[in-house]
Amino acid sequence: MSVDQLSQGRKEEMAEVSNAAKTPQGPIQVPTRLLMGPGPTTAHPRILTAQALPLLGHMHPPFIHIMDEIKEGLRYMFQTESPYTLMISGTGHAGMEAAIANLLEPGEKIIVGVNGIWGERVADLAERYQGDVIQLKADPGKTFSIAELKAAVAQHKPAILFLVQGESSTGTHQALGDGLGEACKAAGTLLVVDTVASLGGVPLFADNWGIDCIYSGSQKCLSGPPGAAPFFMSQRAVDKLKGRKTKPATYNLDLNLIADYWGWFKPARSYHHTGVVSTFYAMREALAIVGEEGLPAMWARHLAAHQLLWKGLRELGLQPYVPDVKDRLVTVNTIKVPEGVDWAALCKDAMDTYAVEIAGGLGPSIGKVWRVGVMGFNARPMAVEQVLTAFRHGLAKQGYKQPAAAAGKSEL
Template sequence: MRMAQTLLTPVIDTLGARGLVAPARFAARAAEEVVAVDNAHRAPSGVMEVPSRLLMGPGPANAHPRVLAAQALPLLGHMHPPFFKIMDDISEGLRYAFQTNSKYTCMISGTGHAGMEAAIANLVEPGDKVVIGNSGIWGERVAILAQRYHADVVEIKVTPGETFSYEALKQALEEHKPAVLFLVQGESSTGTHQSLAGLGELCKKTGTLLLVDAVCTMAGVPIFADLWGIDCIYSGSQKCLSGPPGASPFFMSERAMEKLKNRKTPPATYNLDLNLIGDYWGWFGKRSYHHTGPVSTFYAMREALALVAEEGLEALWTRHQEMQKRLWAGLSSLGLKPFVEKEEDRLITVNTIKVPEGVDWAALTKHAMDTYSLEIAGGLGPTVGKVWRVGVMGFNAKPQNVDLVVAAFKDGLQRQGKL
């Protein structure tokens, strides 16, 4: 108590001199309260220790060393011209990664969920009809989100592990003529890859905006925003881009911007209003303060996008495909089978593996972590208890990592007497 009182003395004396408190009475009470809090809680001290893990689940994946190093660079003010140059570099890198000439690219400050909400909040007005392709947990969440923004939501569903056919989507568009069609390119809860070919043209015929979730696919599998006629894409920084969580790559087409500009009501969010965020990113010929951009995270993403450009998209896509083939060659030799039946529907970046009858999936993942410091994830949403999920993404998509995953599966299955 004496130490607490000593620490508080300068504050007490100042308040007393101003006639705001009676020093003696305040000192006694404050010291007692500090001691009580001190006895209940201990503030962290010393250097933080973080274990080393190989993150081969659905994300986050391990960040590239250059990306991690970029976060240690000196801070700049979020309105300083040198920082604006970094933001411009990010915008240009995103145009390459999204394959678009649109000037409406940026990093939403927040994870992929922030990008998801930004898309719905800005492109959907109350009463707008929205057709949502629900092939797993991300479709479910967008449906909930769109309902909270008072959209007229129409959900179309497929059995987990399947994707939507062109014909089914054409029928839904012609029947409902929605303002927005939402699809997940890579559904990480089920391991499916949704084809987007030809959908942009279909959407234009019905006056529909095509919105795509590319959180676990961007830079891992092909996506062509302009060629495919996509109107809005959001992604995540922590998967195939090999960055830390905390930023959501974002793209809008001219059609999407026209919808935003012609809204009858302003977006029901200030934090994610793309009129304001776009102004901060220089979309409209000037820059205005909207929020404090996460400076160090943006450094990381500028470096991540530089790595994408240096390797080249085609080489990136090829590397991911080759590592996915290597993974399945190893898993198949152990008798393991894919959850997604059709090969053309299988996601390269997040692979779902059927849990064989009589195998304790959780015990295998725990053994992988305890023995190899290796993350192998279980199912999510409709696949809980049915699958393992293995990510082959970004910096982690290399032979030694894939081989370690296969070795961990072999060891885990042998321990359970299944090999």
């Protein structure tokens, strides 16, 4: 075929392009909103600026340096001396699947603490990876005592005990200390923890608590965009990974391969996938912001925002969904919907009138609660006051009358 014939053929192909489906026209338009639901939260301006920086190749030395900075920042974030930290290229669900796919082999037992949707999803996921799943259940709004967790581990001696520190569907905060990690180690069990809705908002001590694997999300307390999952493994977890009898049933999330991209086992990096370059810029910046504030101050700021929110909600006569104060999650607050109030109408009014996102329930809490996140950049008084203003307006619009018994009540 001659060059002229090839050129004519390309022209004929181009002439066949249909205009039935047109591409978007003009610059993208995005409204400004205050995201006070369970996530994503409003991004920190510094983090948004970092995403606009020029792209680098995902194997370029300057980008590898940024990855190394991320690993160091995550060691502080997780409070660990372990060298095995990284960002999974994907959302919190990718972190979830990476933990299960790499640490659970077919036929092995896994105890899954189920007191909301995230435990339910991990139980489903573990079954898909052919695990022997034992569901330890608690009512929505409740958590597991350390004693019952230790007893379950001693009885079943599973390969993994899985727990959610911050169950965002119900607003519960699971305790993880008091020797639970030691009990898992004694039974030959790996302790795996979901911290998607809690990392950075409440205390977490990977080494001191004996946790073996943690995953999280970038879009909650770290105030970043969705698309990266902070990830940690202990030496015990890495030993399990390296000693598997079978390959993980995933290529995309095989940590043996991802680890060599992040330099876990050898200095030279090898290609596994194209890292999410701009998102990693954002997460490097997010971790720098955490380091500048310091974790104790960050945890205290989230607690103060939570207390301010509940002071205002109680003045309106609203009540928490989680009955025990010690079980309440600071970062994602679940609020009972009073009888006769349309929860969805209040959420719509908050968005239409104030451009504030207030979310409804999820999983077992659907139709029963509102969920308000005080996370990251939004864990500050101005954001909380905007939420309270939206509640006042939305409730008044529906003719809601504050119960007389609520006056003066101050328990947080």
